[in-house]
Amino acid sequence: MKKYLPVLVMATAFTLVYLGCGDSTGPSEETYTVSGTLTKLDIADGIMGYAMLITMEDDTTYNMIYWDESLFGAGVASYSMPGVAAGTYYFVAVIDVNSNWESSNGPDEGDLTSNFHEEIIIQNTVINVPDDDWELWSGGGGNFCVSGTLLKNGVADGVLGYVALTDSSFNILYSAVSEQPFSAGWTTYSIYDVMDGSYFFNAFIDVNGNADPYNPSPDAGDWVNSDPPWVWIDQNTELDVYDDEWTAHGG
DSSP states (O other): OOOOOOOOSSSSSHHHHHHHHHOOOOOOOOEEEEEEEEEOOTTTTTOOEEEEEEESSSSSEEEEEEEEEEETTTTEEEEEEEEESEEEEEEEEEETTTOOOOOOTTTOOOOEEEEEEEEEESOOEOOOOOOTEEEOOHHHHSOEEEEEEHHHHHTTTTTTTTEEEEETOOOOOEEEEESSBBTTTTTEEEEEESSSSEEEEEEEOOOOSSTTTSSSOOOOOOOEEOOOEEEESOOOEOOOGGGGGGGEOOO
């Protein structure tokens, strides 16, 4: 797949994922399971389907918070996303028709996307996508994905990393939480739908677990990349932060 997650300005239902508006509530301590089936009767066995819960802050900043994948068989794929924090999300599903998905890319031409819609999660929730709820994705708007790996020896498993692209005044323009918590000293992230331009690349490791994913910023004790680079984005780009590039954030 040629890049979104990250993140895509789409002409079909998936366009709304990146251009849609709406307030998202912050997560509470309650967690639930979101599960369901994706049905497309004419899809060949072995094709992968993806279900995703995404948060939106504005027209350009969004995070893919939870996702699951499942192979189609007899026209149906089942998914389950446990541990979903209570809150408001946007749900979308993708059928990777040409079998070239990358988690940092999202759909490309020929793939099928479900109708994007808002979901308020306050209990275990079943979201099924029926056979007639799919549209062909016809391409994005020339935007790019920034993705990479954060490495820091000694960080406890389960800790989250955050990345953000900011302007010269350090206003957050695009942001994302790591796609998976730290494990064995590393985690990955993806920021989708990044427009051409120059940005500061900022990352931090939420050591004390109190970051707000809707307005991420470090506090005392967190690790931050000590010399955020000024980067030009005009293609899908990989930006990594290595073990020796972190410094403790002061209070």
